[in-house]
Amino acid sequence: MAQIIVVTSGKGGVGKTTSSAAIATGLALKGKKTVVIDFDIGLRNLDLIMGCERRVVYDFVNVINGEANLNQALIKDKRCDKLFILPASQTRDKDALTKEGVGGVLDELSKDFDYIVCDSPAGIEQGAMMALYFADIAIVTTNPEVSSVRDSDRILGMLQSRSRRAEQNLEPIQEFLLLTRYSPARVKTGEMLSVEDVSEILAIKLVGVIPESQAVLKASNSGIPVINDEESDAGLAYADTVQRLLGEEVPFRFLTEEKKGFLKRIFGS
Amino acid sequence: MSILDYFRSNKKPNTAVTAKERLQIIVAHQRGERDAPDYFPKMKQEIIEVIRKYVQISEDQVSVQLDQNDDKLSVLELNVTLPDGK
Numbered sequence: 001m002a003q004i005i006v007v008t009s010g011k012g013g014v015g016k017t018t019s020s021a022a023i024a025t026g027l028a029l030k031g032k033k034t035v036v037i038d039f040d041i042g043l044r045n046l047d048l049i050m051g052c053e054r055r056v057v058y059d060f061v062n063v064i065n066g067e068a069n070l071n072q073a074l075i076k077d078k079r080c081d082k083l084f085i086l087p088a089s090q091t092r093d094k095d096a097l098t099k100e101g102v103g104g105v106l107d108e109l110s111k112d113f114d115y116i117v118c119d120s121p122a123g124i125e126q127g128a129m130m131a132l133y134f135a136d137i138a139i140v141t142t143n144p145e146v147s148s149v150r151d152s153d154r155i156l157g158m159l160q161s162r163s164r165r166a167e168q169n170l171e172p173i174q175e176f177l178l179l180t181r182y183s184p185a186r187v188k189t190g191e192m193l194s195v196e197d198v199s200e201i202l203a204i205k206l207v208g209v210i211p212e213s214q215a216v217l218k219a220s221n222s223g224i225p226v227i228n229d230e231e232s233d234a235g236l237a238y239a240d241t242v243q244r245l246l247g248e249e250v251p252f253r254f255l256t257e258e259k260k261g262f263l264k265r266i267f268g269s
Numbered sequence: 270m271s272i273l274d275y276f277r278s279n280k281k282p283n284t285a286v287t288a289k290e291r292l293q294i295i296v297a298h299q300r301g302e303r304d305a306p307d308y309f310p311k312m313k314q315e316i317i318e319v320i321r322k323y324v325q326i327s328e329d330q331v332s333v334q335l336d337q338n339d340d341k342l343s344v345l346e347l348n349v350t351l352p353d354g355k
Contacts, residue, residue: 146288153296157303190283197289201296 002110005117005245006135007178008159010151012122014143015180018216019238020119021049022227023139026242028083029227032114035074038088039131040121041096047087050077051223061089064101070108079228084113097130106134124158133164137174137245139207143181144193149201152177156202176207178241183212184257195255208241210234211254305335316347324351 007020017040024036037060038046047053052075058068063086070086077083086105089096109116120131132138138159142152159173160166166173179198186192199206215232219225227242229235233254240250302309313333320326330350335343 146292149292150295150299153299157299161303187285190285193285193288193292197285201289201292 002106002113002116003137004106004110004135005115005137005139006120006132007117007139007141008120008128008132008155009122009141009148010124010128010155011143011148014141014148015210015216016122016141017046017049017119018220018226019139019141019178019180019210020117021046021225022235022238023242023245024115024117025077025080025083025225026227026239027115027117027245028077028080030242030246031082032246033082033112034115034117035084035086035109035113036117036119037086038119039097039127040088040119041094041127042088042090042092043121044088044090046119047075047085048223049220050085050225052077052085052087053223056087059087059089060105061091061093061096063105064097070105079224094126097126099130099133102130103134124154129158129162132159132173133162135159135163135173136165137176139176139178139245140202140204141178141180142198142202144179144183144187144195144198146193149193149198152202156204175204176245177202177204178208178210179206180210181212182209182254184255188257195252206252207244208237209252209255210237210241301334309335320349326350326352 005023007016007023009016020036024034028034036046036050038044039060040046041061044059047056055075058073060073062068063070063073073086075085075087077085106116118131118135121127132155140152140155142148156175159175163173165171177199179195182195183192187194195206195209211233213232213234215229215234216226219229226232226235227238230239237254240253243250316333317326317328317331320331326349332348334346334348336346
């Protein structure tokens with residue numbers, strides 16, 4: 001039985017797809033057979049971030065509709081043979097994802113994989129609700145910014161009332177906070193909510209803090225998930241996050257400002 | 270921070286504190302509505318309409334709160350601030 005992880009947020013542009021790609025890759029690098037599914041029907045982008053956009057033949061909706069089987073639609077990652085991608089469809093049909101259809105595909109994948117990572121679209125429409133419905137674990141991706149934190153709280157409400165686990169009175173979804181685009185320098189000057197502030201407001205367990213990093217844009221430019229960039233702070237922070245998801249205790253890094261050299265301090269940067 | 274910054278005023282308003290306070294209020298409010306039944310917003314609206322037949326009030330003068338005391342008992346608390354001179 002696979003563990004189903006949803007990467008969700010409510011608000012758009014906070015880093016769900018970047019995080020889904022990084023976390024799925026990280027799990028696969030740890031030897032877990034992992035599939036990452038794009039739930040953003042009509043606005044497919046995970047394929048670009050994973051660098052497999054030219055290898056898409058069949059998609060998630062084709063599989064649900066029986067137009068292709070899973071083996072035809074799954075794309076094997078170039079870099080990691082434990083990792084597979086199931087791309088979203090570019091159809092404009094909003095109701096393409098049904099509970100039965102998605103459930104059937106997840107059941108089938110569940111036999112074969114250790115982890116299923118569901119990359120949720122923004123908002124609280126059908127795609128987002130389907131991405132979270134079957135989840136065992138939720139990674140609530142949040143920026144240290146008021147609208148993102150508020151939307152994350154709304155999504156926590158959905159996880160607790162609209163998911164399969166809630167409807168069937170099972171053990172609740174494990175909820176984790178992933179704070180992205182964090183800037184310790186701005187926290188220090190009182191311009192940005194701190195890790196402690198956001199953790200206190202949302203009151204869920206912190207699984208990772210990803211610093212604002214130029215490496216993220218570079219990674220998406222080249223279609224290589226940022227976790228593969230082992231020289232970048234963001235890549236290392238995602239690697240730590242994956243270890244924590246697997247139950248290891250890892251201290252948090254990049255929470256304080258990088259020390260500047262003597263000359264920089266005198267003359268400014 | 271360059272050496273020039275030391276001569277500038279250091280009294281910047283701490284906007285992160287403001288953000289946190291605003292969020293704590295709105296999130297508490299959101300969570301209050303989270304557990305309410307689906308009919309609750311409509312019922313609240315209708316209660317306001319009924320009061321308006323007699324007294325002109327605005328929506329923020331009415332607070333309707335549903336509290337779950339234990340498994341068997343919910344309390345509906347209605348608070349109306351009436352304007353002066355009525």
